[in-house]
Amino acid sequence: MLKILVQNGQSVKAGQPLMYLDSRDVQKSLRDAQISLESAKLSMAKFIQPADGLSVLQSENSLIAAKESKDKTIDNLNQTYGDAYNSISNAFLNIPAIMTNLYDNIYSYKIGESERSVGSKQTNKDALLNTVSVISDVDKLNILKTNAENDYNSARVKYDTNFNNYKALTRFSEQSEISNLLNETIEDVKIISQAQKSEVNLYDAWIDSRTKQNQTIFSQVLSIKSQLSSDISQLNSIMSSLSSLQQSIKNYQSSIADSERTIEEKTQSLANLKAGPQTLDIQSQQLSLKQKEIALADTQEKLADYTVRAPFDGVVAKINVQKGDSLSSGSAAITMITNQQTVEISLNEVDVSKIKVGQKVNLTFDAIPDLNITGLVADVDSIGTVAQGVVTYNIKISLDTQDERVKSGMSVAASIITNIKQDVLRVPISAVKSNGGGQYLEMPTEDVAETSLDLNTGIILKNPTKQQIVETGLSNDTEIEIVSGLNEGDKIIIRTITSAATKTTTQATSLLQQVGGRAASGGTGGARNFGGAAGR
Template sequence: MWKKRLAKLWIFVRTHKVRVLVLICILAGGAWYGYTKIKPANTEVKYTTVAVANGNIMATVSGTGQIAEENQVEIKPTSTTTVTSISVKEGDSVKEGDTLMKLDSASATTSIEQAEASFESAQANYNKVLAGTTSAEIEVAKTQVESAQTSVDNAEENYDAVVSLQKTSVSNAYSTLLNSGITSFSSSGNGSGTVPSNTSGSIPATATTTSTGNAIPSSGNTSTATVTISGTYTGTTEGTYKIKITVTDSVYSFTISGLESVTGKLTPDVPVKFGKKGLYLTLSSTGTVVNNSVWTLPIPNTLASNYLTNYNAHQTALQNQNQALVSAQNNIDSAQAQLDQAEAALAQKQESADSASVAAAKSQVVNAKTQLQTAQDSYDNTIITAPFDGKITDIAVKAGDSVSQAASVATIATPEKVVTISLNEVDIPNIAIGDKATFTFDAITDLTVSGSVAAIDSAGTVNSGVVTYTVTLKMDTQDERMKPGMSASASVVTDMSNNTLYVPSSAVKTDTQFLSSYVQVLDSSNTVQKKTVTTGLTNDTSTEIKSGLTEGENVITKTTSASNARNSSSSKSTNSSSNILDGMSGGDMPAGGGPGF
């Protein structure tokens, strides 16, 4: 059936060649299109890098305003404090930098002293790291290692001594326990005088203790002779001796089984050593012995009056041994830990300063210097000086008054031109009186003037929901080309770090999981490494790096990728399709009009 269907299919193909060829081309094209869409193309990743630089970085706040004519400026303190003295009065002419009044400086003086001490300590540590450890310090470290080694040796020797002492103590207590009330008992074969079973380590309440050395004959036992056990049991195994005495023609023999297997002869009233564990057997000459009588000797004798005392003493010896060994081992561990620390400290002192240690010490110096400068600035702010030349028009306080940042303490009028700008409320907390500034002017393109912040309005102005504050800035240079009303742009420096590492801000990323900053570094083998960094100042273009990078490392600022199409594969697939089509043309089929099966 299937051969006939194939034959019909072949006839259809031969009579409709064009349609079949078109259908095959469509199917092949669709397959190739799907292949190129599903299979990913080659992707080449490219990185844009910038080397870590060393230099100065500053944070600034910018604003625009106008040049103003003669102006009156209110002088305000930078903190809430007390006026201690006033050096001017209303109407006095002053020069820039003249002292107007002094504020309480006790707290600021203390801060300076503390900051100076921190800076000196950081500088000394930095110098020490650079110089490396002295030979005297290394010798001290070696002595500490030797002392720690001696402590370990002593602790180990003490441990061995404790082991030996405690072993002897436990052995003696156990020997005493095993020898508790050594005596023989008549067995069940002699009557009812058997030793009761007891595994609890205590004497049964209903049992009768015994401390005699004679056997206890059972009820109805005709043996009247006594068997006495003497000596000291030197074995270390608990168990039982069974003593069987036979009488043949007035000759006494004994057979011992249990802890030891021994046979021998007996002479009344003569002690006979049996076994190898220090015990002796004596048969009395008085009384009679029934043939095959059996006595039992338990080791230890749990019915002895001193058994419980000896048992407790042995348990105490075991506990003391465990506690003593634990304590001795702890002493070894503690001594070894101190030795490890001393050896690590010596190794560290013997190593030369590495770059990471130097960088850390240098960072401490930079931070301490910054803190010192901050403390010095706070102290300088307790001395209120004239921001520029002018005349005192008002003194609003007297010595002893408390003042705050919002209150004016004096007013100064100046004939010099100043620049007034408006700053957003977000920027105001970042600036302070005395901050350095630079000015540029739309009408005088070739002029750049330096200056500083002279005054900051304590009250803002609200316009369309936006709060701004007027800031007055003085200019260090008065140029005759500057006219009142001219537009001016001011850039106020709010913070600065000198001789520090910095990178483009676009290179710094945030790890949201660990709440830390990091950069990607491309090393010499083009391998990308993630490095956690500590950042400092940041401005519109750059970010300070306080730790985590070294100068010259290449940080990645941008990553791009490009896809390459597989043209060669496409060409190969197209050729293959053509060969298939060529193979299906004409009379390549077997004769007879069908497949050659």
């Protein structure tokens, strides 16, 4: 609790602040909500504004830059296809010689021709086998020779096919044809490279076998090995160049596809910018703004809860807290009493069904015998209270007159008028009796003098009484309305007293009353008397 604004005995008006609670956290939330709302308003104002010239120009320039980037990539791709054709051409200037060397390394007679001990009639592959003395090495060389022959034959078939395709190609062929030939040439180079490796394996095995036997290494073999090394280096260079061009083509094609998507996006973005915000986008912004407004209103409402206000006009009866105290939910910080005096009573479920707001009430007080005050039913509980199996409902009555003698907590008797009828025929409620056929009154069957009607001791009737069937209406605690079956001036028996004699004879004395005339003003009402307590 931060500050108390009133003191005991002070009169206050409904809604007047009574105390302030510590609201620093809520005030911070309120500032944040206000800033958030202002930010949302600025965003909304900016969003619905038409595109300015600078934004449109920037969007147009961005689209132009994307198109130029695509055009440049296309130029680079075209140049790369030209480079690819040149590299393929250069490859086929060198690959034929490499293929010839591969053939000669296996099938020529150069080893035998250069070494008289071998003989000039043997091919190189046979010369290698026949000049090894270790049987196991011969077997190994035989396998390597077969591998070299097979790999060469595969390379030859691939090379011949690819070379024929190359001869059919021109610099002006379609890019797809150049790309296909590039891919085929790379595959061709891979197969040729494998053939070179197989021949290297064959010659290395021969040299290894001869070296272990301390035999001479033919000079022609060394020359072939040197040529193989040179061809391998040259083929690797060709492979590197062709592979680089193949990757460049793929990269440029991918970049062109990306550029096309970028151009499409920027074209649509420019169109949207010129057209202005879409309806759904505006609605989304409006919804966001509305949410911020609701959040601010909720915070403001929460902040208002940190000011304790008087719920009604009245007087501060007691202050239950001090500055700095911590308050818990449901605790009473200030007790107030109203300026308007009220009475509260409890009714059972039968009686409460007859009570309505606005009905008139007569009130008497045990502590003030000479005081009789009128009032009105102000409130009827909708939900009853159950205690020991009995359901009761609280009724609140507002007093028409404010009397200083009436204090809170005094006992009070309330008579609630549930209905009123004017000019009705009424009799004491004790005179009406009931049987299986309905309600009736007892009436004398003989003449009774008028002077006998006011005797409190009653009179003795000689003849039996008769039962007069009647229809009743409204009633209160003492009287009841007779709707039909009785006329004004009729005599009725209101009470019968029977006294017993010393013997078997009995004697009855009846009290009679003449039915009075119909009221000219005033009337009768259905009224109920109840107890309760006064309050404010």
